[in-house]
């Protein structure tokens with residue numbers, strides 16, 4: 001059986017990425033995948049207040065994931081923090097930590113804000129892709145970039161980058177994963193739904209391959225930013 005939008009099972013939706021979109025931020029980026037649009041802004045490193053939150057040995061990475069009230073599918077999203085946004089902020093931070101060298105920033109914080117004007121599934125992954133570009137644009141010392149994509153089951157087949165329509169099909173499984181560029185570490189792996197162990201392996205392999213394509217797009221966005229200045 002085919003996918004509802006006619007894509008191959010290993011085919012990503014169209015992606016557009018841009019670095020340096022928010023002038024006052026230290027680093028920023030947009031990442032659009034299909035109808036999901038993420039904006040990321042990075043501020044810092046700057047002194048962390050209140051002071052008791054400071055770590056004299058290394059900096060703190062603070063992430064805030066936020067879907068705008070009109071950005072969901074259907075119901076208006078209540079502004080402010082929710083259980084879901086707290087969870088996604090946390091997993092986003094964890095997905096990015098292996099790529100950043102925070103030892104250089106004792107007592108400091110790097111603040112990351114990710115906003116979504118429109119979503120169609122895969123938002124946490126789009127957010128991670130956007131932040132990774134924004135951190136590099138901010139000049140934060142990074143060991144590598146991080147790319148992310150969801151894999152899962154669509155009509156019983158392992159597929160990459162599920163749309164909301166596909167996520168809503170009966171029996172769909174959603175597995176967002178994040179991969180670091182050089183070391184190939186998996187820094188995010190969540191799972192929603194029931195899937196056979198061998199299909200998880202297939203999905204992770206598919207996701208890793210798709211992340212390689214995303215890395216190229218992230219690198220291109222960064223190069224384009226610096227070519228035009």
Ligand code: ADP
Pocket residue numbers: 071072073074075076077119120121122123124125150164167174176
């Ligand atoms: P992800 O966006 O990372 O795939 P979910 O699987 O939780 O995360 O959500 C899938 C999609 O469902 C989102 O991208 C969004 O389009 C929609 N969605 C999630 N939460 C809400 C909500 N509270 N209201 C409306 N739409 C939502």
